[in-house]
Amino acid sequence: MGGYSSEHNISIKSGNVVYKYLDAKKYNSYRIIITKEKWFYLDNENQKYPVEKSDFTIRINGKKIQFDCVFNAIHGTPGEDGLMQAYFELLGIPQTSCNHYEAALTFNKRDLLSALKPYGIPCATSYYLNKGQVVDEKAIVDKVGLPCFVKANRAGSSYGVSKVHKKEDLSNAIESAFKEDTQIIIESFLDGTEVSVGVITYQNKITVLPATEIISENDFFDFEAKYMGKSQEITPARISEKQESNVKELAEYIYKTLGLKGYTRSEFIFIGDEPHLLEINTTPGLTEESLLPQQAKTAGISLEELFDSAIVEALR
Numbered sequence: 001m002g003g004y005s006s007e008h009n010i011s012i013k014s015g016n017v018v019y020k021y022l023d024a025k026k027y028n029s030y031r032i033i034i035t036k037e038k039w040f041y042l043d044n045e046n047q048k049y050p051v052e053k054s055d056f057t058i059r060i061n062g063k064k065i066q067f068d069c070v071f072n073a074i075h076g077t078p079g080e081d082g083l084m085q086a087y088f089e090l091l092g093i094p095q096t097s098c099n100h101y102e103a104a105l106t107f108n109k110r111d112l113l114s115a116l117k118p119y120g121i122p123c124a125t126s127y128y129l130n131k132g133q134v135v136d137e138k139a140i141v142d143k144v145g146l147p148c149f150v151k152a153n154r155a156g157s158s159y160g161v162s163k164v165h166k167k168e169d170l171s172n173a174i175e176s177a178f179k180e181d182t183q184i185i186i187e188s189f190l191d192g193t194e195v196s197v198g199v200i201t202y203q204n205k206i207t208v209l210p211a212t213e214i215i216s217e218n219d220f221f222d223f224e225a226k227y228m229g230k231s232q233e234i235t236p237a238r239i240s241e242k243q244e245s246n247v248k249e250l251a252e253y254i255y256k257t258l259g260l261k262g263y264t265r266s267e268f269i270f271i272g273d274e275p276h277l278l279e280i281n282t283t284p285g286l287t288e289e290s291l292l293p294q295q296a297k298t299a300g301i302s303l304e305e306l307f308d309s310a311i312v313e314a315l316r
Helices: 009-022 083-091 100-107 109-120 137-144 167-178 223-227 240-257 290-296 303-315
Strands: 031-034 037-043 048-051 057-060 064-065 126-130 148-152 161-165 183-188 195-204 205-208 213-214 231-234 263-271 275-281
Touching: 009 031, 009 303, 048 231, 064 083, 083 263, 100 109, 100 240, 100 275, 109 137, 109 275, 126 137, 137 148, 137 167, 137 183, 148 167, 161 167, 167 183, 167 263, 183 195, 195 303, 205 213, 205 240, 240 263, 240 275, 263 290, 290 303
Parallel strands: none
Antiparallel strands: 031 037, 037 048, 048 057, 057 064, 126 183, 148 161, 148 183, 195 205, 195 213, 195 263, 213 231, 263 275
């Protein structure tokens, strides 16, 4: 848990919930905190023990401890962009999220949408911009229209995301997005019901969880709406049978097409009955209030069962 990005503290919360709900009779669990400065094991007395990065082991009272499996609860880099996945793959340690290439692909919003385009996945019209490039506001508005969304390309939890209503606000939104990433994506506004759909491998079977409808009190589902109670999250979503069938089918199709495993949560907006993909999270939030646990609960899967299954699947 932890990580190097703005999502560090949210990841710590997720990791602590996993630690709390893992069956202590079945697992010896260790909280490993990943920061830019150091990696360490934090015991229940808040004592820190350094991690040996060459083989991902720790020493407690002279005894070397090797791990059988890693439960990945890092949101953002390096746990959601493929770096940790590649590291564990090299070390031969099973881990609960998708493999390194799929993690890197889904974390990069621009590359993800490009990879899915040949498969006919509907999504918003987009415009790409890299730091240092000339900003042509007219070209942006001509392509995506107003209002539009300006997003950091490789960030989560709505960091670096702005909804822009007027052309003169574009430069501030672009500047804000560049604080999170050197690449940004500017997307057309899709006016419809927003839903979030969890797809997981559970008991050796791909399972699509009930969709959550998201109604933000703010202009969109931003950080405040996600983490500070400024939204309604309704599970199961109040959508028609046709919409539910379409979004479940599309979410599972994307999961299979990309070769994902572990937990994922995809965001969609309906235009009529057709869901349009916004993004995919491969290390979604895992607190009691987070969307994926809410969806699992509605499907009759407890947190204990959800977390246990992730480890069983990783070891499988």
